[in-house]
Amino acid sequence: MxxxxxxxxxxxxxxxxxxxxxxxxxxxxxxxxxxxxxxxxxxxxxxxxxxxxxxxxxxxxxxxxxxxxxxxxxxxxxxxxxxxxxxxxxxxxxxxxxxxxxxxxxxxxxxxxxxxxxxxxxxxxxxxxxxxxxLRVQVDDATALLRQQAQELVTRLAHAAEFRDPETGGHLERMAGYAGLIARGLGIDEDECNQIVQAAPMHDIGKIGIPDAILLKPGRLSGPEMLVMRQHPAIGHDILRGSAHKLIEMAAEIAHAHHEKFDGTGYPRGLSGTAIPLPARIVAVADVFDALTSARAYKPAWSLEEARAFLIANSGSHFDPSCVAAFVAQWSAVVETFQAIPDRLAEAAQVATLQGFLSA
Missing domain, CATH: 3.40.50.2300 (Response regulator)
Structure with missing residues (x-):
């Protein structure tokens, strides 16, 4: 000494x-x-x-x-x-x-x-x-383990929802990537950006509670069927709410509010403006953009430019203008994300077409 x-x-x-x-x-x-x-x-x-x-x-x-x-x-x-x-x-x-x-x-x-x-x-x-x-090291290790476990739980639940709705394809990965671009464009700190990316794929977990006859129905839903489908945000919130872990609580928030619209005409609660949690406003832009640019049984895929024009046209009504601006400002990164994660449904259709051609 x-x-x-x-x-x-x-x-x-x-x-x-x-x-x-x-x-x-x-x-x-x-x-x-x-x-x-x-x-x-x-x-x-x-x-x-x-x-x-x-x-x-x-x-x-x-x-x-x-x-x-x-x-x-x-x-x-x-x-x-x-x-x-x-x-x-x-x-x-x-x-x-x-x-x-x-x-x-x-x-x-x-x-x-x-x-x-x-x-x-x-x-x-x-x-x-x-x-x-x-003790600080042990607490940090335990916190990291809890964060890892929560992330794994979120990922597994998101894939469970995917099994119920096979048309999602690469939707979860792409829209999570888009959500991350928007969050970083808004200047959100990196830790919260990562949480938004991890929680975003849980937005449709409530579809687990929607009957197959409605969830898997080809074509448009009837009025009563649409009312049932619109219950999935509240179902998702009920599945996830009440967690002591910030990631799962954020996922519950996103699941509940990602179909709200900035002007208050969305569902299930008719929230408007900043009353809609910011992670949900971010996911709303990412979710709609990817849905528009993905091929589905009931519709062809829109071009990236058409989907971008839709976001801009609905900025301030459906979407938070700041989220749309942050998304559009990183257009080259959006295109890279779209190209990096192909739609598995579209790939499957291409394979089926090729197999049909070869067997003819």
């Missing part, structure tokens, strides 16, 4: 160093010049500092102020050695962070005992700091 001694009296330095060497594990560093001692302290973190009060260039109080101004020395015990016993000096030293005092001339047994006690305290302090650091 490093012990720094600062005193312009070489005899006092020698005596104190000899005494401190009698303490197991103590390694005294003796420096006569306080300025040189401060230079040494910039690069070192001793376990105990003993400084004389009356020294040239800097006195003990000034040196004490410098020491306590450095974060790496904030918890190091500092003992002031002085022949002055005035209350005003001791109060001034304590106000500047002094830990203890020794009165000159130094009494060897007193120096030995005080140094031993302070080094024991310093050892305990270091152990507590190490334990706190270990």
């Amino acid at each position: 490093k012990v720094l001694l600062v005193d312009d009296d070489p005899t006092a330095l020698h005596i104190a160093s000899c005494v401190l060497r009698r303490i197991d594990g103590a390694d005294p560093v003796a420096i006569a010049n306080p300025v040189e001692a401060l230079d040494w302290l910039k690069e070192n973190n001793p376990d105990l500092i003993l400084i004389d009060q009356i020294m040239p260039a800097l006195d003990g109080l000034e040196m004490l102020e410098r020491i306590r101004s450095w974060p790496h020395l904030a918890e190091v015990p500092v003992v002031m050695i002085t022949a002055e016993t005035s209350v005003s000096l001791r109060v001034a030293a304590l106000e500047r962070g002094c830990t203890d005092f020794l009165t000159k001339p130094i009494i060897v047994p007193e120096l030995l005992v005080r140094a031993q006690n302070l080094l024991r305290l310093r050892t305990g302090q270091r152990l507590l700091n190490d334990q706190a650091a270990m």
